[in-house]
Amino acid sequence: MSARLLVVDDERAVRTALEVNLSKRGDEVTLAEDADEALRLLRARPFDLVLTDVKMPGASGLDLLRRVRQSWPETPVVVMTGQGSVEDAVAAMKAGAADYLVKPVARDELFVVLDKALEQRTLRAELVQLRREVTERYGLERIVGVSPAMVRVYEQVAAVADSQATVLLQGQTGTGKELLAHALHYRSRRATAPFVRVNCTAIPESLLESELFGHEQGAFTGAVRQHRGKFEQADGGTLFLDEIGEIDAAMQASLLRVLEVGEFQRVGGTGTLTVDVRVVAATNRDLRAEVAAGRFREDLFYRLAVVTITVPPLARRLDDLPLLVDHFVQEIATREGRVVPPPSPDTLARLREHAWPGNVRQLRHAVERAVLLHREGEELHITAVEEAEAVADAGPAPTPVPTPVDGRPLGEVLEQVERAAIIQALRAAGGVQAQAARDLGLSKSNLHYRIRKLGIELADLDYR
Numbered sequence: 261m262s263a264r265l266l267v268v269d270d271e272r273a274v275r276t277a278l279e280v281n282l283s284k285r286g287d288e289v290t291l292a293e294d295a296d297e298a299l300r301l302l303r304a305r306p307f308d309l310v311l312t313d314v315k316m317p318g319a320s321g322l323d324l325l326r327r328v329r330q331s332w333p334e335t336p337v338v339v340m341t342g343q344g345s346v347e348d349a350v351a352a353m354k355a356g357a358a359d360y361l362v363k364p365v366a367r368d369e370l371f372v373v374l375d376k377a378l379e380q381r382t383l384r385a386e387l388v389q390l391r392r393e394v395t396e397r398y399g400l401e402r403i404v405g406v407s408p409a410m411v412r413v414y415e416q417v418a419a420v421a422d423s424q425a426t427v428l429l430q431g432q433t434g435t436g437k438e439l440l441a442h443a444l445h446y447r448s449r450r451a452t453a454p455f456v457r458v459n460c461t462a463i464p465e466s467l468l469e470s471e472l473f474g475h476e477q478g479a480f481t482g483a484v485r486q487h488r489g490k491f492e493q494a495d496g497g498t499l500f501l502d503e504i505g506e507i508d509a510a511m512q513a514s515l516l517r518v519l520e521v522g523e524f525q526r527v528g529g530t531g532t533l534t535v536d537v538r539v540v541a542a543t544n545r546d547l548r549a550e551v552a553a554g555r556f557r558e559d560l561f562y563r564l565a566v567v568t569i570t571v572p573p574l575a576r577r578l579d580d581l582p583l584l585v586d587h588f589v590q591e592i593a594t595r596e597g598r599v600v601p602p603p604s605p606d607t608l609a610r611l612r613e614h615a616w617p618g619n620v621r622q623l624r625h626a627v628e629r630a631v632l633l634h635r636e637g638e639e640l641h642i643t644a645v646e647e648a649e650a651v652a653d654a655g656p657a658p659t660p661v662p663t664p665v666d667g668r669p670l671g672e673v674l675e676q677v678e679r680a681a682i683i684q685a686l687r688a689a690g691g692v693q694a695q696a697a698r699d700l701g702l703s704k705s706n707l708h709y710r711i712r713k714l715g716i717e718l719a720d721l722d723y724r
């Protein structure tokens with residue numbers, strides 16, 4: 261990769277040597293003999309990197325560094341210091357230099373340092389671009405609906421997005437709670453910090469505590485190394501506790517403590533940790549009713565529901581249905597590279613008569629199937645999926661099937677499930693591995709292999 265470099269040094273011999281070396285490997289080199297000339301050149305055209313001497317007559321390399329950081333923050337600066345001027349190197353790094361080199365500069369080292377600085381610049385630029393895309397994707401822009409009920413939701417989101425208040429998103433399955441949680445994050449000043457989601461139903465209760473708060477090495481069976489929990493991972497950003505209505509009493513107590521005192525400890529740890537995390541929780545249950553039924557702590561409910569946003573079911577905003585259908589037809593047809601006609605008024609009228617227990621998600625699936633099954637020249641036949649109708653018969657607020665993947669790497673999810681299954685089998689078998697292997701349908705050696713691979717500490721397993 262050829263880079264455009266600006267080399268600044270008051271000594272002609274140094275400039276020339278650098279130019280020769282760098283040009284040889286294909287870089288485009290421009291020379292300046294002092295900071296002023298360098299700034300003039302920078303104003304005239306962009307450079308990928310500035311390599312500057314520190315000690316120069318007039319403005320020093322450190323002055324130049326500060327100016328570049330200010331006006332061209334994306335352009336990395338590498339400084340060259342004289343031998344024995346450690347202070348200069350330290351000062352440069354503090355002022356935001358990408359790296360430093362000690363004169364006389366060896367060629368190999370020069371190349372390594374410059375490549376590293378240039379690579380970091382590319383990564384940073386990619387990150388900025390990625391964040392911009394993500395913000396666009398998850399801002400309110402992606403949320404479809406103009407019904408008064410949805411407009412009220414948007415207003416609430418806009419009003420509280422940038423506050424520190426804990427938000428509880430309540431609504432039936434598939435109404436868009438996760439989408440709104442993203443919107444809350446990406447519309448806040450936390451947008452560039454992490455958004456971390458925890459699906460409370462997808463994680464076995466025994467593991468949830470360590471998943472949220474982390475654990476120290478050796479805290480329990482299988483804790484082979486220290487693990488930073490989701491609270492730590494979300495530091496500076498947003499922690500989205502999805503399906504919060506499903507957590508057990510012990511977890512409710514732990515969570516309440518963190519929300520109240522703002523401190524927690526890793527499992528097996530003694531040090532107290534504090535993080536700056538904004539919590540957004542979601543549930544498709546009526547949490548107030550859960551409180552009344554004694555299944556959810558009232559004090560935790562009030563902690564979570566500082567602001568409650570209730571997302572309306574699709575059946576109560578059918579005016580949004582044509583818009584949603586149109587949105588999904590576009591999205592899925594584009595994704596599949598297909599051309600499909602818009603649905604007929606008849607089809608739309610029929611869709612309005614459905615109960616939509618699975619809400620927008622169910623509608624999206626219906627459209628997806630229609631687009632995939634569509635044959636050229638035919639109408640677009642959109643029909644609600646039958647199995648979803650069965651869900652309606654089961655009563656309101658169906659417990660969702662846990663979807664353990666949730667944006668986490670599949671390997672990580674599988675490993676977690678595997679670990680839980682093996683520990684459970686070993687416990688059930690009272691530690692008799694042959695028995696556990698049989699129960700798991702594995703050969704003994706295969707079980708051995710997995711125990712080793714997952715780092716499960718047999719000695720720590722308590723058999724009850």
Ligand SMILES: Nc1ncnc2c1ncn2[C@@H]1O[C@H](COP(=O)(O)OP(=O)(O)OP(=O)(O)O)[C@@H](O)[C@H]1O
Pocket residue numbers: 402403404405431432433434435436437438439440543544620621624660
């Ligand atoms: N208003 C909307 N506009 C566009 N897409 C939407 C809207 N609401 C929901 N969706 C889409 O419907 C699907 C389900 O939404 P989401 O996952 O946010 O639902 P949920 O309320 O979290 O459901 P659950 O309680 O089952 O987890 C997603 O594909 C989402 O993008």
Ligand SMILES: [Mg+2]
Pocket residue numbers: 437438502542
């Ligand atoms: Mg959800």
